[in-house]
Amino acid sequence: MPVYSCLVDDGVSQAISELNDLRRRFLDYFVERGHLAYPSASVKSDDPSLMFTSAGMVQFKPYFLGATPKFAGYDGVWHRVTTAQKCLRINDIENVGRTLRHHSFFEMLGNFSFGDYFKREASTWAWEFATSQKLLGLDPDRLYVTVYQDDDEAFQIWRDVVGVPESRISRWDEDENFWPANAVTKGPNGPCGPCSEIFYDRGPEYGTADEDGPNTGSGDRYVEFWNLVFTQFDRQDGGVLEPLPQKNIDTGLGFERLAALMMGQPDAYGTELFQPTIRKVSQLSGQPYQGTSSLSHRVIADHVRAATFAITDGVLPANDGAGYVVKMLIRRAARHAYLLGLKDAVLHDLVDEVGIAMGGAYPEVLDGAERVKGVIETEEEQFRRTLESGIERVGNILSDLRGEELPGEVAFDLWQTYGFPLDLTQELAAERGMSVDRAGYEAAREAARDASRGETGEKRLFTKQSDAFGAIAARVGETRFLGYEASQAQTEVVGIVREGAEVDVLREGDSGTVVLAQTPFYAEGGGQIGDAGKLAWDGGGALVSDTRRSSQGLFLHEVKVVRGRLAPGTQVTASVDPARDQTRKHHTATHLLHAALRTVLGTHVTQAGSLVAPDRLRFDFTHSHALSADEATAVEELVNRWIQADLEVAWRVVPLAEAREAGAMMLFGEKYGSQVRMVSVGDERPVSIELCGGTHVDRTGTIGAFIITSEEAVSAGVRRIEARVGAAAIDYLRELRARERRLAGLLGVNPAQLEERVTRLANELKDSQREVNRLRDRLAAALTSAAPAAEVREAGGYSYATFALEGLDAHALRTAADRQLEATGADVVVVGSGPLIVVKTSPGARERGADAGRLVRGIATRVGGGGGGKADMAQAGLKDAARLSEALAGVPEVLGQAGG
Numbered sequence: 001m002p003v004y005s006c007l008v009d010d011g012v013s014q015a016i017s018e019l020n021d022l023r024r025r026f027l028d029y030f031v032e033r034g035h036l037a038y039p040s041a042s043v044k045s046d047d048p049s050l051m052f053t054s055a056g057m058v059q060f061k062p063y064f065l066g067a068t069p070k071f072a073g074y075d076g077v078w079h080r081v082t083t084a085q086k087c088l089r090i091n092d093i094e095n096v097g098r099t100l101r102h103h104s105f106f107e108m109l110g111n112f113s114f115g116d117y118f119k120r121e122a123s124t125w126a127w128e129f130a131t132s133q134k135l136l137g138l139d140p141d142r143l144y145v146t147v148y149q150d151d152d153e154a155f156q157i158w159r160d161v162v163g164v165p166e167s168r169i170s171r172w173d174e175d176e177n178f179w180p181a182n183a184v185t186k187g188p189n190g191p192c193g194p195c196s197e198i199f200y201d202r203g204p205e206y207g208t209a210d211e212d213g214p215n216t217g218s219g220d221r222y223v224e225f226w227n228l229v230f231t232q233f234d235r236q237d238g239g240v241l242e243p244l245p246q247k248n249i250d251t252g253l254g255f256e257r258l259a260a261l262m263m264g265q266p267d268a269y270g271t272e273l274f275q276p277t278i279r280k281v282s283q284l285s286g287q288p289y290q291g292t293s294s295l296s297h298r299v300i301a302d303h304v305r306a307a308t309f310a311i312t313d314g315v316l317p318a319n320d321g322a323g324y325v326v327k328m329l330i331r332r333a334a335r336h337a338y339l340l341g342l343k344d345a346v347l348h349d350l351v352d353e354v355g356i357a358m359g360g361a362y363p364e365v366l367d368g369a370e371r372v373k374g375v376i377e378t379e380e381e382q383f384r385r386t387l388e389s390g391i392e393r394v395g396n397i398l399s400d401l402r403g404e405e406l407p408g409e410v411a412f413d414l415w416q417t418y419g420f421p422l423d424l425t426q427e428l429a430a431e432r433g434m435s436v437d438r439a440g441y442e443a444a445r446e447a448a449r450d451a452s453r454g455e456t457g458e459k460r461l462f463t464k465q466s467d468a469f470g471a472i473a474a475r476v477g478e479t480r481f482l483g484y485e486a487s488q489a490q491t492e493v494v495g496i497v498r499e500g501a502e503v504d505v506l507r508e509g510d511s512g513t514v515v516l517a518q519t520p521f522y523a524e525g526g527g528q529i530g531d532a533g534k535l536a537w538d539g540g541g542a543l544v545s546d547t548r549r550s551s552q553g554l555f556l557h558e559v560k561v562v563r564g565r566l567a568p569g570t571q572v573t574a575s576v577d578p579a580r581d582q583t584r585k586h587h588t589a590t591h592l593l594h595a596a597l598r599t600v601l602g603t604h605v606t607q608a609g610s611l612v613a614p615d616r617l618r619f620d621f622t623h624s625h626a627l628s629a630d631e632a633t634a635v636e637e638l639v640n641r642w643i644q645a646d647l648e649v650a651w652r653v654v655p656l657a658e659a660r661e662a663g664a665m666m667l668f669g670e671k672y673g674s675q676v677r678m679v680s681v682g683d684e685r686p687v688s689i690e691l692c693g694g695t696h697v698d699r700t701g702t703i704g705a706f707i708i709t710s711e712e713a714v715s716a717g718v719r720r721i722e723a724r725v726g727a728a729a730i731d732y733l734r735e736l737r738a739r740e741r742r743l744a745g746l747l748g749v750n751p752a753q754l755e756e757r758v759t760r761l762a763n764e765l766k767d768s769q770r771e772v773n774r775l776r777d778r779l780a781a782a783l784t785s786a787a788p789a790a791e792v793r794e795a796g797g798y799s800y801a802t803f804a805l806e807g808l809d810a811h812a813l814r815t816a817a818d819r820q821l822e823a824t825g826a827d828v829v830v831v832g833s834g835p836l837i838v839v840k841t842s843p844g845a846r847e848r849g850a851d852a853g854r855l856v857r858g859i860a861t862r863v864g865g866g867g868g869g870k871a872d873m874a875q876a877g878l879k880d881a882a883r884l885s886e887a888l889a890g891v892p893e894v895l896g897q898a899g900g
Contacts, residue, residue, distance in 0.1 A: 008184035019259055020360045025086050026253065029129050030082035030111045038081050039671055042313040044087045044104070051322040052310075056085040056110030057250045057382060062551075063114040064191060064231055064248050068470030072553035075672045077474050079116035084109050084255070086362070088167075090325055095333075096302050097741040100297060101220070103268065104329060105306035108253035115246035120157050122228050124391035126198060127162045130226070136262065142201040144214050144222060148177040150195030154230065158196070176215055184239050191244060192235045198226040198544070200261055215588055217698040220266075225257040226376045240383060266291070269298050276353040277301040277402070284349070285340040296336035303333035304347055307376060308354045312368040316608060317379045318715050330376055331383045332583045335421045348377035367666055371606035371622045378624045378717035390420040394428050396868070399854055402431070408440020416448060418657065444879070461747070463482065468497045469550045470514050478553030482520035484651075485693060487576040492517045493568050495554075505567045506559070514542075514557045519556060520576050523549035526667060527610030528587055528694040533576040540564020544574075558572075580695065582726055585703045588649055588696045589639065589725045590617050591681055592706070594665065595688040597721075598622055598629055598640040607667060608718050612694065615728045616709070623719045627711050635721075639706045642687055646701030651692075665690040703728040759773045776812040792826050798827040798845055802888040808833040810875060816872070828852075830859065830891050835881040837865070837888075840873050850898065860895040861888045 025597055027037045041059040043052050044284050050058065060081065065068040069078050085108045113122070126875055131140045145164050147646045149153040149171040152547045160165045171177075174184045184191040199214040199222045207221025213307065231248040233241040256268035256523070269278065270291075276299050289297045307329045310322075317327040331589050351365075351373050359366040398406065406429055414420040426436045472495035496503050498512035506512050521544060524530035530547035535557075540557040559566075565571075590610055597605045601623055609620035627635070654662075657659045659678045665688075677693050679701060680686040685768040686781065697703060704726040714720045724732045744751045747758070801824045805816060817831040817840040827845035831838050837860060838853040852874040856867050860876035863883040867876025878887060 012272060012276070014362065015263070016357060019263075019272060022259065022262060023107075023361055024169065024362055026129070026134060027082055027084060028108045030080075030125070033125065035080040035111060035140040035349065036071070038071065038083050038085055039673070040086045043086045044313045044315045048438070050350065052088040052090075052315075053085065054087055054089045054858065056083050056087070056108040056252055056439040059085075060112055060114070061471050062467070062470070063112075064246075064250070064543060066115070066246050067467040068552070068553040069114045069399075070470055070473040072478060072549075072744075075477075079114045080112070081108075081114075082111045084361070086313075088306055088310060088325075093280075093328075096299060101223075101257070101267070103306075105309050107257075109253040109255055110251050111249070112251070112286045113167065113249035115248060118232075119154055119228075119230050120161060120248060123154070123157050123162055123196065124346075126226055126228060126251065127164070130198065136258075136280070138261070140164075140514070141414075144170070144199040144201065146170050146172050146177055146197045146199070146212055146214050148196075149173050150447050151194040151196075151230075152175075154194065154196050168492050170213060170215075170419040172215060177576055179231075182217050183235050189237065190239075190325065191248075193229055193231040193248075195227055195229040199224050200745045202261075208267070217613050225261065225291075226253045227251065245468045246530065258428065269301065273357050274298075274301045274305070276356045277304060277350050278698045280336075280350055280353045281340070284335075284346055285342055294451065296340050299336045300340075300350070303329040304350045304376075305354050305358070307333070307347075307784060308351055308365055308372050309358075309362070311372045312365050315610070316375060316715055316718055322716065323349060327379060330379045330423065330476060331386075332672055334383045335387070337422065338384075338395055343758075345377050345380040347380050351376065357717070367660070368606065368888060370604045371608075374604045374622050374624060375717040383672045386420070387424075390414070391424075393418065394425055395440055395597055396854065396857075398429060398432055398434060399851070400857060401434070405437065406434060406436045408437035409444040411436050411441045412444035425781050446858045467502060468495075468502050469554055469556070471502065471553055473550070473552035474496075474553050476515075476517065479516060479555040481520075481522075481555065482518055483520045483576065485524045486577075486580050488579060489518060489520045489574050491519060491572060491574055493570045493572060494564065496566070496568055497556075502741070505565055506561045507560050507565050508540075508563060511558070511560045512891070514558065514559050515554050516572070516574060518571075519547075519555045519557070520574055520654055521547040521555060522557045522576075522580070522695050525549060526670075526692055526694045527590070528583060528612040531576050531580055531583075533574065533580075535559060535566070535572045535574055537566070537570050537572045540566060542566055545546055549777065558633070562759065579614035582728060584695045584697050585726045586614070586617040586724075586728070587692075587694045588613040588681070588700065588708055590619050590632065590645075590721065591690055591692070591696075592639045592642050592690045592700065593617075593619050593635070593721065593723065594621070594690070595681075596635045598644075599622075600634045601627070601637060601762070607665070608714075616722060616733075617725050618720060619721050620714055620718055622717055622719045624717055626713070626719065632708055633709060636706065636708050640680070643700045643703045643706060646699050647682045647687065649679065649681050649696050649698055651677055651696070654678050659691055667691065694850065707732055722873050745832070777807065777815050779808070779812060793892065796826040796890035797848070798850060798895050798898075799825075800891060800895060801826045801832065802830045802891055803832070804884060804888060805831065805833045810835075810836055810838070813838045814873065814875070828855065828891075828895065830855075830888060832888055834876040834882045834884070835865075837878065837884070838873065838875045839869075846871050855898060858897065859887050859890055 023300045026072055029035050041053050043858065045053045045058060047058060067629060071078060087108050090104055090106050092102050093104055096104050104518060114793055122662060129135050130138045134357045145158050155169060158169050159166050176181050177195050178184060179195050181194060196739050202223060204219055206219060208217050208219035211217030211219045211221050229250040231250055232244055234244050238240055256273060259271045259273055260268045265271050268274060269523055275503040279295050281297050281300050282288050302771060307326055310326045315322045317323055317330060351369050354370055355366045394411050402857055411422055411425050414425055429436050476494045491513055494517050495515035496506055496512050521531040521533060522528060527609050533544045535542045535544060540562045544557050544559050547555060590612060594607055595677050605621050605623055608622055611618040653675050656674055656676050659676050664678050678692045679690055679692045679696060705730045706723060706725050708721055708723045710722045710733060726754040740751050740754065749757045792799050803820055813831055813833050813836055817829050817838045820831060821829045821840045821842060827842050828850060829840045837856060839850045839856040842851045851871045853869040855872060856869060856874040860878060863878055863886050864880060865876050865878035
């Protein structure tokens with residue numbers, strides 16, 4: 001096999017170029033065989049049953065079920081497609097870095113057939129691509145093939161048509177060579193089929209003594225790099241396999257594994273897909289990469305790459321869903337940076353290295369680098385603080401633990417709830433001579449995994465969908481959009497869909513989805529809502545409530561017929577609601593707002609989401625902290641200055657490369673074709689250039705006033721601004737003026753005196769609060785001195801006293817505890833009032849190991865409460881105030897355990 005040289009200096013760019021060429025070679029090979037080279041989908045899946053795009057076939061699911069494979073932006077119907085797909089999977093995340101084959105982010109090269117060619121073509125083409133000296137040039141004598149145990153057809157094709165010796169073809173059962181795995185006996189019901197896998201024998205130096213072929217032994221000698229799935233059955237109850245009316249091909253060639261083979265590396269981490277990042281990690285940490293022993297280098301390189309692609313495609317760190325996965329990836333990488341001795345946030349410094357390796361194939365990671373850096377840095381800094389507090393949290397749990405083993409479910413909760421990694425929990429336990437129940441941890445993790453699979457797992461991978469829109473698209477082509485120039489048009493109804501099926505008519509009162517030959521209605525997209533309006537025809541009319549766009553390029557108008565009958569072939573007048581004029585103003589204002597934020601705050605600011613409606617705009621952007629009053633004012637003033645300048649707003653369709661060269665801002669997570677619509681504001685030196693398919697004003701002067709109505713946090717590193725323009729801005733000012741008058745009336749002043757009056761009331765309130773606190777302290781002192789003298793007792797080597805008082809809040813109770821500690825001279829004082837308990841310890845007691853936080857938890861948990869605090873003072877709350885005396889009675893036992 002050919003081995004590409006991979007030099008350290010000048011050879012790095014050459015090696016990356018060869019990797020890019022390898023990817024292109026695959027796509028070109030299948031384009032020559034009648035396939036459409038289709039762009040990668042976002043890793044953020046549009047499928048509600050999946051968090052991420054986990055395989056190349058995900059974006060084509062409807063076509064495997066018979067939907068017409070018509071793609072927006074491409075003429076005709078395509079039954080053959082090829083892609084290089086960005087994928088993200090986390091089901092084996094614990095193995096990433098520990099084994100050399102697992103990656104959280106990876107690329108899947110694939111060729112697909114939707115009811116066209118089948119096993120013979122898929123097998124012969126795969127073998128030709130793998131063995132031809134002009135393509136991969138792999139030695140055919142080192143290739144092995146596996147087939148499903150009952151798939152005689154595939155076995156015969158490999159042996160008699162392709163020419164693979166029978167000795168290098170092996171049969172395996174459904175857990176190895178069926179998709180989904182074990183579907184025959186265990187399900188799920190639905191489309192499935194046998195598969196064939198191609199393995200490469202890397203030689204005995206990579207293997208172990210127990211390896212004698214694919215799927216055997218524990219070594220890495222035989223590497224499976226290409227899987228051909230033959231989707232030909234519909235699995236039904238009882239394991240019955242009924243033939244599908246349409247047979248399909250779904251292949252996946254793992255690019256990382258292929259790169260390792262072609263570059264002569266033992267694993268993908270040794271290739272330039274990962275080496276730029278690994279070299280930077282070594283430089284920052286001072287610890288060289290040493291292959292299999294450098295676990296942290298690999299985890300960091302993998303997770304930073306995965307997080308970079310996810311954030312670029314619009315998935316931001318969050319506490320649930322896909323965003324939680326991104327948070328977890330960053331935190332796992334940060335933990336390994338910590339293990340390498342990197343105590344400051346460094347992961348954001350590695351984003352450029354991901355761009356070096358991957359930017360040639362996926363330029364969006366270059367375009368979004370600054371945005372990604374800001375998000376990762378913010379999340380990593382938060383985790384650094386979590387790490388420190390987590391160490392204290394684990395220490396408290398271990399201190400309270402009875403026995404020598406931390407329960408596995410507790411360790412898993414530390415990871416799931418707080419992001420605290422298992423390995424660090426184990427280290428902290430080992431320092432105290434304790435262990436962690438690893439089996440219990442795995443059981444809890446598997447239970448959580450099963451729960452998440454319930455809605456998003458493989459069992460719901462296929463969902464049957466109507467092909468009504470695909471059939472219409474195949475018949476009439478894409479809808480022509482007229483809305484950039486017109487708000488009304490004469491057009492023809494070319495299709496009507498109701499409840500998933502095409503119908504011949506909508507009668508008065510009926511609702512359905514109408515497809516027009518051409519339309520002035522804008523379909524929801526890019527943050528702009530879909531247009532509403534009406535359709536009119538001789539003898540009838542319908543209201544349009546929303547407009548969407550199908551994957552085939554159809555504009556879908558949601559209508560309700562209010563008069564007459566509507567049928568395909570009817571000539572109608574389509575009129576957009578005049579409110580679209582306000583929507584246009586708000587949309588152009590988002591572009592100005594984006595430019596103003598980058599001018600005032602910095603170029604790290606990029607769009608993270610938006611909503612454009614007739615009455616307001618909402619703009620999410622990357623920034624680590626709230627805007628100051630001066631910054632918000634500066635942004636608002638700059639937008640209004642550009643509006644008053646009456647700048648020209650122009651657009652043109654250009655090649656994507658030209659738009660990138662012009663510096664156009666792009667919406668992250670959006671799939672762009674080779675031709676894009678570029679919108680610019682300003683003539684010679686535009687203040688804004690963005691790729692956008694939305695509707696806009698012709699000149700900024702028509703927008704009117706721009707007013708920011710709110711600014712708030714959305715998630716870590718993402719802020720949100722809401723604003724209004726034009727008539728909506730005037731309405732907002734009218735609302736503010738009315739509110740000001742109402743407040744002035746309530747306070748008995750005129751609006752000009754409102755600020756002075758509120759300031760005076762605020763000062764009076766502060767004075768009153770100080771007086772209340774003073775009186776509470778006096779009450780606590782009085783109650784304490786009036787209470788019967790508590791007996792100072794002994795337990796666990798400490799002297800203690802307990803007091804039950806009435807009517808005190810937490811502040812007064814702490815004051816009472818201070819006084820009693822001084823008055824009694826005890827080591828520990830426990831004071832309670834209603835559902836509250838406060839524990840205070842003396843300096844001498846703390847020197848001997850007394851800890852108020854640990855003591856108050858022990859006291860409260862016995863009676864259904866909880867709390868915590870520091871070693872000198874802590875407090876807890878009880879669910880039932882009636883159990884206060886019971887809680888105080890348990891103090892001796894808790895002290896005895898602490899002393900013991």
